[in-house]
Every structure is written in C-alpha cells, then in structure tokens.
Amino acid sequence: MPTVTRHGVRPLGSADLDAFLALAGQDPVVNVFALYRARTTSLEPRWLGGEVWGRFDNGELVAACHVGANLVPIQASADDARAFAERALTRSRSVSTIVGPHEAVESFWNHVAESWGKPRELRWQQPHLVIDEPPHVEADHRVRRTTRQDMAALYPACVAMYTEEVGVSPEAGGGADLYRARVTQLTSRGWSFARFDEGRVVFKAEVACATEDAAQVQGVWVPADRRGEGLAVAGMAAVVDFVQHEIAPTVSLYVNEWNAPARRVYEAVGFRESARFSTVMF
The missing domain is CATH 3.40.630 (Aminopeptidase)
Structure with a gap:
C-alpha cells in the first residue's frame, strides 16, 4: 500500500x-x-x-x-x-x-x-443546477438520440460548441481524432441528443457521465442564427425527459454565472441551483 x-x-x-x-x-x-x-x-x-x-x-x-x-x-x-x-x-x-x-x-x-x-481562464461561482421532477415546459419531440449516420452534421456542431464555450478548438494541437472518438463514443452510448432541421443541427446536448442516481449534461448548444426561438428550452425539456426515463432520475449541469440566456433556459425548464462550482482552465 x-x-x-x-x-x-x-x-x-x-x-x-x-x-x-x-x-x-x-x-x-x-x-x-x-x-x-x-x-x-x-x-x-x-x-x-x-x-x-x-x-x-x-x-x-x-x-x-x-x-x-x-x-x-x-x-x-x-x-x-x-x-x-x-x-x-x-x-x-x-x-x-x-x-x-x-x-x-x-x-x-x-x-x-x-x-x-497563469491559467487561460478562471470561472468562479458557476451555478450547479439540478432537476429531479418532470420538466416545466413541453418537450420538443423532434429532439432524438443521435446515431453514427448523423456524424457529418453532428461533429461540426460539437466542434463549434466546444470552441465557443472553451475558447479554443478541440481540434487544436492535433486533437481532432481524439475529439471525434469522444463524440462517437457518446453517440454509441445513447448519450447524445439533437434536433436536425433539413440535415442541420439546430439544438444539441450530451450526457457526459451518469450513475443510477444522476446524469450530468454538457455541450448544450444552438447555432447563433437560431437563438431566441425557444429551441434550447424545448430541447432541454426533451433531454431531461430522455434522461429521467432511460438513464437516471436526476439531471444536473453547471453553467457560467455570466451566461444569463442559458440560465434563463434552465430556469424555465425547471432546474434549480444546488451548489456553486468553479473552473480553472489552462
């Protein structure tokens, strides 16, 4: 030992x-x-x-x-x-x-x-949110689990989300193969969800990790030109429905304190704050 x-x-x-x-x-x-x-x-x-x-x-x-x-x-x-x-x-x-x-x-x-x-970014006081009851709004029934056949549209959307959220592309430094493998892995597990309009991703989210008690959602994204249409609210309601019925009873995530639009989305769906997280990124 x-x-x-x-x-x-x-x-x-x-x-x-x-x-x-x-x-x-x-x-x-x-x-x-x-x-x-x-x-x-x-x-x-x-x-x-x-x-x-x-x-x-x-x-x-x-x-x-x-x-x-x-x-x-x-x-x-x-x-x-x-x-x-x-x-x-x-x-x-x-x-x-x-x-x-x-x-x-x-x-x-x-x-x-x-x-x-010196870190690349410090994110203090990130609300950690949970929902363990049905969503408060109607789900978008066009949101579905993704499949490997969706990768041509899904992978670029994942890269765009990651780049916007983290500030650097996941493909930087030769990381494309590793990131594509991660997106494929989540799809294969049934942990990737999206809505497609005419073959284009207009909402997506993934489950990052899960146990029998809880699942943590990541990668919630709507393309910039489709924001403000309610896609994220109805899409997240659909993800919560999927997760609660098929993966775990409690859905969690954490969000940047300054991201007021995202926080309004999660509040509308029925998420409540349970803790505060912080992230130091290099």
Whole structure:
C-alpha cells in the first residue's frame, strides 16, 4: 500500500473502491463524475489515465481528489484541498482543468497558483443546477438520440460548441481524432441528443457521465442564427425527459454565472441551483 504522507494523503487503488464510493456517495449528484469514473475504472490507474488521491484521518477516508486531465476535489473541505495542493506541488502540472465545488477549487488554486502559472481562464461561482421532477415546459419531440449516420452534421456542431464555450478548438494541437472518438463514443452510448432541421443541427446536448442516481449534461448548444426561438428550452425539456426515463432520475449541469440566456433556459425548464462550482482552465 502506498505510504500516507504527513498530510494524510495517498493514491487510492482498487482496494479502496468501496470506501471511495461511500465517500462520493454522500452527494451522488455533485459527485456524479467521480462516481462514474470510479465505477468504470475500479480506481485502477491504467484505466483512470491518472490517479485518485485520498485523504485519511485515523484510517478513515475523509476526502478525495481525481487527478487526470481534470483535477476534481471530492467531498473536500478547504483544508483537504490545501493538503491535496501540497501533494500536487511535488510534481509538475499535468491537468488541463481544475473543476468542482467552489470552496475546494478556490482553496486548491490559491495554494498552487504561484507555481502552476497563469491559467487561460478562471470561472468562479458557476451555478450547479439540478432537476429531479418532470420538466416545466413541453418537450420538443423532434429532439432524438443521435446515431453514427448523423456524424457529418453532428461533429461540426460539437466542434463549434466546444470552441465557443472553451475558447479554443478541440481540434487544436492535433486533437481532432481524439475529439471525434469522444463524440462517437457518446453517440454509441445513447448519450447524445439533437434536433436536425433539413440535415442541420439546430439544438444539441450530451450526457457526459451518469450513475443510477444522476446524469450530468454538457455541450448544450444552438447555432447563433437560431437563438431566441425557444429551441434550447424545448430541447432541454426533451433531454431531461430522455434522461429521467432511460438513464437516471436526476439531471444536473453547471453553467457560467455570466451566461444569463442559458440560465434563463434552465430556469424555465425547471432546474434549480444546488451548489456553486468553479473552473480553472489552462
């Protein structure tokens, strides 16, 4: 077993899976990403593509941190986040994003900021929204699951959404094959939804991760020339219907605080705020 550091932190492995699931299960909606990753990898580093660190107190797992392309604190207080930051400072930065509950992300970032360099963007106080009841508006019945046959129209829409949201194309630096594989994977799982008008995507969204308790939605997008028509409201209602009936009873997402149009969409559908997230992007 790896040595526990003076901060009570060590990498977790498959032997820690039950303890980790119990910890993350204290908030199965906020922690849906962590639970999904743990269940699909059994915390094996070769499947994680990184590590999950645990912090222990008297032998009990009290907090964790997913460290892959995304660094995600799990049930971590500000003090736990500082302990994870101390461990992170013993190695060079490998993560492209720090994301999770605001207090933990802020504490972690304040501790590593000097060493990890200037981020591309800081997004503080992102509302984390949930809906666990039927949508409050009528669904757009033209929204459907996508198929591989839709890729010619769907993939460019996904690239456009990502570029608009993140500020850089997912194809930059030779990433096209990897991103196309991710879009194809979500479609194959039945986690990609869209409405097509004359072969063009006019609304889309995906499920990023899911457990039996919750599913997290990402990539909600309407092309600029079709905004203001109500496509997003009715489209999101359709996605919520699909997810609640076929994937998980609670649907979650997080949104930029400054994105007033998106926040109005989610409010109209029936989402309510349950927490605040923050994201640091490199």
